[in-house]
Amino acid sequence: MLKAAVIGLGVIGKVHISAIESLENAKLVAACDIDPDRNVNLPHGVAFYTDYGEMLRREKPDVAHICLPHFLHYPAAKKFAEAGINVFTEKPLALNAAEGEEYCKLENQYGVKICLCFQNRLNSTTEALHKILQSGEYGKVTGIRGSVAWYRSKHYYEEGPWRGIMAQSGGGVMTNQAIHTLDLIQYFAGSPATRVKGSIGQVLDYGVEVEDTATGRISFANGATGFFTASIGNFADENVEINVFCEKGAFAIRDNKLFCIDGDKEEALASNSSDYAGKAVYGNSHVKLIDTFYKVLENGSGWYIHPEEGLPSLRIIDAIRESSRTGKTVNF
Ligand SMILES: NC(=O)c1ccc[n+]([C@@H]2O[C@H](COP(=O)([O-])OP(=O)(O)OC[C@H]3O[C@@H](n4cnc5c(N)ncnc54)[C@H](O)[C@@H]3O)[C@@H](O)[C@H]2O)c1
Numbered sequence: 001m002l003k004a005a006v007i008g009l010g011v012i013g014k015v016h017i018s019a020i021e022s023l024e025n026a027k028l029v030a031a032c033d034i035d036p037d038r039n040v041n042l043p044h045g046v047a048f049y050t051d052y053g054e055m056l057r058r059e060k061p062d063v064a065h066i067c068l069p070h071f072l073h074y075p076a077a078k079k080f081a082e083a084g085i086n087v088f089t090e091k092p093l094a095l096n097a098a099e100g101e102e103y104c105k106l107e108n109q110y111g112v113k114i115c116l117c118f119q120n121r122l123n124s125t126t127e128a129l130h131k132i133l134q135s136g137e138y139g140k141v142t143g144i145r146g147s148v149a150w151y152r153s154k155h156y157y158e159e160g161p162w163r164g165i166m167a168q169s170g171g172g173v174m175t176n177q178a179i180h181t182l183d184l185i186q187y188f189a190g191s192p193a194t195r196v197k198g199s200i201g202q203v204l205d206y207g208v209e210v211e212d213t214a215t216g217r218i219s220f221a222n223g224a225t226g227f228f229t230a231s232i233g234n235f236a237d238e239n240v241e242i243n244v245f246c247e248k249g250a251f252a253i254r255d256n257k258l259f260c261i262d263g264d265k266e267e268a269l270a271s272n273s274s275d276y277a278g279k280a281v282y283g284n285s286h287v288k289l290i291d292t293f294y295k296v297l298e299n300g301s302g303w304y305i306h307p308e309e310g311l312p313s314l315r316i317i318d319a320i321r322e323s324s325r326t327g328k329t330v331n332f
Helices: 011-022 052-058 071-081 096-102 105-111 125-134 154-159 171-178 179-189 286-299 305-326
Strands: 002-007 024-030 047-049 063-066 086-090 115-116 141-149 191-203 212-222 224-231 241-246 249-254 256-260 264-269
Touching: 002 011, 002 286, 011 024, 011 063, 011 286, 047 052, 052 071, 063 071, 063 179, 063 191, 063 224, 063 241, 063 286, 071 086, 071 096, 071 105, 086 286, 096 305, 105 256, 115 286, 115 305, 125 141, 125 179, 125 241, 125 249, 141 179, 154 286, 171 179, 171 212, 171 224, 179 212, 179 224, 179 241, 179 305
Parallel strands: 002 024, 002 063, 024 047, 063 086, 086 115, 141 224
Antiparallel strands: 141 241, 191 212, 212 224, 241 249, 249 256, 256 264
């Protein structure tokens, strides 16, 4: 039985708690939040702390789940790794690529395993499309478009002020919401980004420091072109859309289904379950990824999402931000 601790009991911390509770090989032993009022509805027998340093001194969990504001991801992971504790961390890996590179040293330095929560990589639609692209049956990938059109109210920033402060969040819609889509764009491209031109701004009038809208054109080393648009200024949360064009075919992930597109004919190839934990926009793969990671911890080996997988999206975000500031293309 693996002993788990969850640090940060806000919106996503609860999703982690219910995921851990659903696993047969895991037991939640401790939880931590600096806000003592967040010590509600914890399962019976779970120790609550307001200081994760204190929690570390008293508990020895096998895994610490980091569900904290972005500026705390790296320092918290370092502290747990130093104590020999494995980490399951929420996205983004870090505030930016430079901090992410430091983060990537932790697994080897301290001999622990760290899994990054890019849960959408485990969606049935993602898995099916990635397998098709890897097979080469449709030729090379030539273009990928990813679009996120969601809505976040002013209240969203009021209940978590860190989300609107650049030094604490590292960014807005790109870093917080659309990083999953940027990750999938580069994952489907299957090649490193070489050039990025982009633009960021605000279409909402919330008085926060971070962008609510972004667009970017990404060139990949294998010749594929990525086009990314994201905003939380839409009227509602619409489904994320990802279109992938190959030399001999085209695919779309839309409405939680994967379609193969042939002219005006569409064939559904896979669909995601609608059994969501938390908001529908998070998808339903948190449990799947946590379960995958815990099995690796039990068996001592196996596939999971290493911190290095979090770097490409951070590099693209940094480049879009830089390009928007200078008006120039960023070459890697
Ligand atoms: N994977 C996903 O789809 C997904 C979805 C939502 C959020 N997230 C990520 O989850 C993380 C948390 O986001 P959220 O929306 O739940 O934020 P939140 O503000 O709702 O929760 C963060 C919690 O951390 C607590 N906290 C702050 N500093 C602390 C400290 N030093 N020690 C202990 N607790 C502390 C806060 O009191 C708060 O309860 C972010 O990284 C976010 O990007 C991921």
